[in-house]
Amino acid sequence: MKPTLDPSVPPAAPPPPLWRRILLHPLMAVPLFIVITQQLGEKGYPFSNFPMYSNPSEWDDYIYLTDRQDQPIGIQHHVGMSSAKLNKVFNNTMKEHGLRQSALKRNAPPEVESKVGAEVLIKARRWAENRRRPLPEPVRLHRVIIERQADGRLTERTHLVTEG
Amino acid sequence: MSTPTFKEALASVFRPVWRPLPAPGPEGFIARVCFAALALAMMWGLKFQFDSQDVPTGLAHWVDLTFLAKPGVMPWVTGAFAVLCLPYIFGRGLGVVLPLLTLIHCSVFAFFNSQGYKSHGNQIISLILLAQTCVVLYFAAHRWIKGRPFPLRAGRTRDSYLIYYSQVVIAGVYMTSVVSKMDVSKFRWIQNLPNMSVQLVKTHRQEFYSKPATSRVARDAEVPAARWMIDHPHQTRLLLGAGLLLEALCFLVLANRGWALIIGLSITVMHLIIGWLMRLYFDLNVYASLIFLINVPFWIAWGTRRLGDLRAARPEAEAVP
Numbered sequence: 402m403k404p405t406l407d408p409s410v411p412p413a414a415p416p417p418p419l420w421r422r423i424l425l426h427p428l429m430a431v432p433l434f435i436v437i438t439q440q441l442g443e444k445g446y447p448f449s450n451f452p453m454y455s456n457p458s459e460w461d462d463y464i465y466l467t468d469r470q471d472q473p474i475g476i477q478h479h480v481g482m483s484s485a486k487l488n489k490v491f492n493n494t495m496k497e498h499g500l501r502q503s504a505l506k507r508n509a510p511p512e513v514e515s516k517v518g519a520e521v522l523i524k525a526r527r528w529a530e531n532r533r534r535p536l537p538e539p540v541r542l543h544r545v546i547i548e549r550q551a552d553g554r555l556t557e558r559t560h561l562v563t564e565g
Numbered sequence: 566m567s568t569p570t571f572k573e574a575l576a577s578v579f580r581p582v583w584r585p586l587p588a589p590g591p592e593g594f595i596a597r598v599c600f601a602a603l604a605l606a607m608m609w610g611l612k613f614q615f616d617s618q619d620v621p622t623g624l625a626h627w628v629d630l631t632f633l634a635k636p637g638v639m640p641w642v643t644g645a646f647a648v649l650c651l652p653y654i655f656g657r658g659l660g661v662v663l664p665l666l667t668l669i670h671c672s673v674f675a676f677f678n679s680q681g682y683k684s685h686g687n688q689i690i691s692l693i694l695l696a697q698t699c700v701v702l703y704f705a706a707h708r709w710i711k712g713r714p715f716p717l718r719a720g721r722t723r724d725s726y727l728i729y730y731s732q733v734v735i736a737g738v739y740m741t742s743v744v745s746k747m748d749v750s751k752f753r754w755i756q757n758l759p760n761m762s763v764q765l766v767k768t769h770r771q772e773f774y775s776k777p778a779t780s781r782v783a784r785d786a787e788v789p790a791a792r793w794m795i796d797h798p799h800q801t802r803l804l805l806g807a808g809l810l811l812e813a814l815c816f817l818v819l820a821n822r823g824w825a826l827i828i829g830l831s832i833t834v835m836h837l838i839i840g841w842l843m844r845l846y847f848d849l850n851v852y853a854s855l856i857f858l859i860n861v862p863f864w865i866a867w868g869t870r871r872l873g874d875l876r877a878a879r880p881e882a883e884a885v886p
Contacts, residue, residue, distance in 0.1 A: 427729060428583050431816055434737030435744055443683050446623030446675040447691030451742040455749035457760035461767050465774035473777040473784070481614045482682075484774040489682030493620060524681075531614040531634075545770065547763050553795045555766060 459549040460507055463488050464518075464562070466525070467541045479529040479536050491521050491544075507546065518542045518563035539564050568874045578867070579823035585721050585729035586822065593656070593724025595862045600731075601650040603852050604670060604690050608643045611673065615680050622683070623675035630676035642669060656723070659701045667694040689738055689853050696730040731857045732818050732825065738850075739812040739832070746809065758805050759798040762791035768843045782844070790842050808835050818858050829858025 416422075423429070441448040465484060466474040476484045492506070494517045500506045509517075522542055529536045546558045569577070613634035618625045632638060646669050652662045671694075674687045704723065707715040717725075746754045769788050773780045794801045811831050817824040832854045836847045855861070 426583070427585065427733075428816075428819055430730065430733045431737050431740065431819070434733060435741045438737065438741040439744055439748075444622055444626075446625075446678050447671050447688050447695060448623075449683065449685060449688055450745045451685060451738060452745045452749055453685065453742075454761070454764060455742075455746040455754070457750075457754070457757045457764060459760050459763065461763045463767050463771050463774070465770075473774055475776050475778055477775040478778075484771040485768070486682040486684065488771065490680065493681040527616070528614040531616060547766050549760055549763050549795065555762060555791060555795070557766070 458503060460503075460546060462492075462506070462544055462546050464491050464521075464542055464544050466536070467543060468537050469539060469541070471541065474536065474540065476525075479532070479534045480525045481528060481532050481534075487521070487525065490524065491517060494520050514544070515563045518544075519565055522563060522565050568878045571871060571875070574867075574871055574874070575823075579821055581820045583819055584718070585725035587720035588722055588724040588728055589720075590866060592860070592863055592866075593722065593727065594654070596724070596728060596731075596856055596860070597654050597656065599852075599856045600693065601654050603849070603856070604666070604694065605643075605647055605650055607687055607690065607849070608646050608670070608673065611643065612639055613676065615676070618676060618679035620681045621675075621679045623678070624672050625675045625679040628672070630672055630679070633673060633676050639673075642673065645669065659697075659723075660705045663694065663698040663701050667691070667698045670694050686847075686849050689734065689849055692734045692738065693731045693853065693857075696734045697727050700726045700730050728857060729819070731853075735832075735850075735853055735857060736815040736818050739815040743809060743813045754809065755802050755806050758802045759794055761801065761805060762788075762794040765791040765794065765843055768845055772844045808839075811835055822860065822863060825858045825860065826864065829854040829860075832858070 417425075438448045438450050442450050443452070463484065464487065466476060468474060476482065476487055480487060495506055495509065495514075498513050498517055500509050500513065500517075522540060526536050526540070541564045542562045543559055544562045548556050548558070550556060616631060616634050618630060624630065633642065646666065649662050649666050649669075652658050653666060670687070671691050674691055677687070678684055700723070704715045704726075707713075717723075750757060766788050769782050769786065770784075773782045773784050777784070811828070815828055815832075818828045819825075833851050836851050840846045
């Protein structure tokens with residue numbers, strides 16, 4: 402049957418071009434999200450590029466606190482954060498002192514490391530006092546370097562960074 | 566009209582759509598109840614010991630958020646968040662309520678993350694709130710600029726879009742992590758995986774030193790999984806590489822409910838394994854998957870409907886000689 406042309410019915414709008422349909426597809430929100438997160442990195446909360454464990458290296462480090470008798474101090478109880486978070490504060494302070502690259506951090510000069518440790522201890526002490534759970538006097542900050550040796554052994558080297 | 570067989574019904578939930586899906590009945594309401602409860606639970610009782618924002622991130626770049634650490638402020642902030650959760654749950658005034666919820670959540674956790682460490686736990690909640698805010702503001706802007714409501718596809722509601730863009734965030738979070746792994750490791754992530762044994766030892770030690778008095782991990786205890794990784798580098802690559810593949814395939818959650826369920830369950834299993842292996846717990850990611858990907862209420866409703874169909878079809882089948 403031949404269609405009749407009704408002048409009262411407006412003609413249907415032509416479909417949008419392919420590029421527009423692709424660009425405006427709801428799925429395009431995913432690549433947009435990835436581009437934004439990669440550009441902002443860790444500086445634009447709530448966005449993050451989620452770089453955890455993005456480059457497993459043959460070495461890593463952690464810190465811990467002890468009293469004078471080298472008995473471990475509960476970081477969570479006193480400072481109100483996990484040992485992992487305090488370690489991130491330590492590593493971030495290392496970066497502020499110019500130790501950005503992995504090799505520099507691994508073999509950090511003792512005097513710089515001690516300065517970084519002292520700064521972290523000051524913060525930790527302040528946070529513990531704000532929680533009314535002060536750290537004992539003095540506190541020792543130790544750093545452990547874990548390394549995967551060529552023969553497959555895992556070694557842990559512990560040294561005292563600072564005391565204060 | 567004949568009732569679809571179980572196979573046909575199952576095929577329909579695996580039909581690729583890649584767009585917001587109808588959110589029938591109370592699905593959107595239940596998702597909002599669960600999500601609000603999750604977000605509120607993370608704010609409840611939160612108190613800050615910090616009095617500065619030494620390494621600002623997000624809003625902390627422009628606003629001094631240290632007022633959040635002042636005595637008595639956080640209970641009010643949490644209270645306001647709780648009050649705003651009520652209209653959010655009932656879907657009332659979302660154009661105002663969601664931006665406020667997002668602003669509060671992002672401010673609180675931007676301050677939390679401005680102390681020299683990055684904690685990714687609450688990020689997924691803030692991002693979902695932000696995505697949902699974008700949806701309601703887009704709808705409002707459409708109505709304001711074009712003078713008519715946003716044209717919804719057949720069967721779709723605003724909840725369809727809120728759920729879809731929450732899924733976009735979950736998929737995006739995992740997929741951007743894949744991009745970061747490839748970028749930072751210069752495409753050597755899989756090759757370097759046996760080094761994860763070092764991280765395994767580290768996370769075990771850190772668990773001890775966080776709570777030495779109550780830790781279930783001994784101070785210098787052997788970590789058998791780390792030893793296994795060193796002794797079995799290829800199996801390690803296969804096992805952990807599967808996790809990377811899963812993260813890369815997360816865009817499939819946007820195809821349909823079937824894939825959302827499969828990927829959601831796989832993400833949950835992956836995080837349970839990571840928790841067991843590395844003592845790193847991503848509970849909020851698991852709960853977000855449970856709410857927006859696995860979507861238990863939908864599958865209960867779907868299963869009940871299919872059972873009803875089967876019961877209805879049985880007398881007909883019995884009547885046929």
